[in-house]
Amino acid sequence: MPLLPRRFERLKSVLNHRMADLTVLLEHVEKPHNLSAILRSCDAVGALEAHAVSFDGRTRTFNSTAQGSQKWVPLHDHPDTETAIRHLKAKGFRLYGTHLGVDAKDYRECDFTGPTAFVLGAEKWGLTDQARDLMDEALFIPMRGMVQSLNVSVATATLLFEALxxxxxxxxxxxxxxxxxxEQYQQLLFEWSYPEVARWCREQERPYPALSEEGELMEELPRTVKLRC
Known part of the structure; x- marks a missing residue:
């Protein structure tokens, strides 16, 4: 089915608000409900992507809470915590780890206007000692009740919306x-608009065709490829 103009405009509208300098790193967050809710929050604020370090051999799953957001916010896997943190710091991110410590700051006193990565740990244990030691800054969300912390997906949403x-x-x-x-914008716009054609182009190791202002393909493609649209 051809891409409808209103669909193309919707895709552009979402991309117009995406932020490559806001992300999250999840350390051993495994529950499908939490993963799904976190990606949905990333999509809602406009975070471009998320990162994760998982236990070996665990198959990642999502549930209906995600509402399909995993299609729009890729979750990048890293083999271990140190590698993930090194990757983010090399890209210029300042890492904020969520844990209760003597040096932790109220999240409302932190500056999230620069490249920001929130690092959150497993549902029961929080961040590992290794992750805590590698953070640029520790933060916490003040609690007024009997419990000391929020559910990891709620904490992530709180931090992301404060950054926004x-x-x-x-x-x-x-x-x-x-x-x-x-160039990143144009690449994503094509991949979101024509995912099957984008896959074919990658298989053929050829550049993506240009798009018109209305989102139409500006190049004649093989009939078998056009049928994928």
């Missing part, structure tokens, strides 16, 4: 695609 709020106040929240590099 700060960026909106500072006039740094993207609205016209400035949260992505131009």
């Amino acid at each position: 709020r700060q960026r909106q106040v500072a006039g740094l929240a993207p609205t016209q695609g400035e949260g992505l590099k131009p």
Whole structure:
């Protein structure tokens, strides 16, 4: 089925608000409900992608809570915590680890307007000692009740929306695609618009065809490929 103009405009609208400099790293967060809720929150605020370190041999699953958000927010796997943290720091992220410690700051006192990665741990144990030692800053969400912490997916949503709020106040929240590099924006727009054609292009090791302003393919493709649209 051809891509409808209103669908193309919707895809562009979402990409216009995506932020490549806001992400989360999940250490041993395994429950499908929590993973699904976290990716849904990432999608809601405009985070481009998420990262995870999982236990060996665990198959990752999502449930209906995700509402399909795993299609729009890729979850990148890393073999271990140190590798994941090194990867994010090499990309310029400042890492904020959630744990109760003597040096931890109230999350509302932190500045999330720069490249920010929130690092959250497993549902029962929180972050490992290794992860805590590698954080740039420790933070916590104040509790007024009997429990000391929020569910990991709720904590993630709280932090992500605070980062978005700060960026909106500072006039740094993207609205016209400035949260992505131009080539990254165009690549994602094509892959979101024509995922099957994009897959074929990658298999053929050829560049993606250009798109018109209305989202139409500007190149004649083999009939078998066009049928995938």
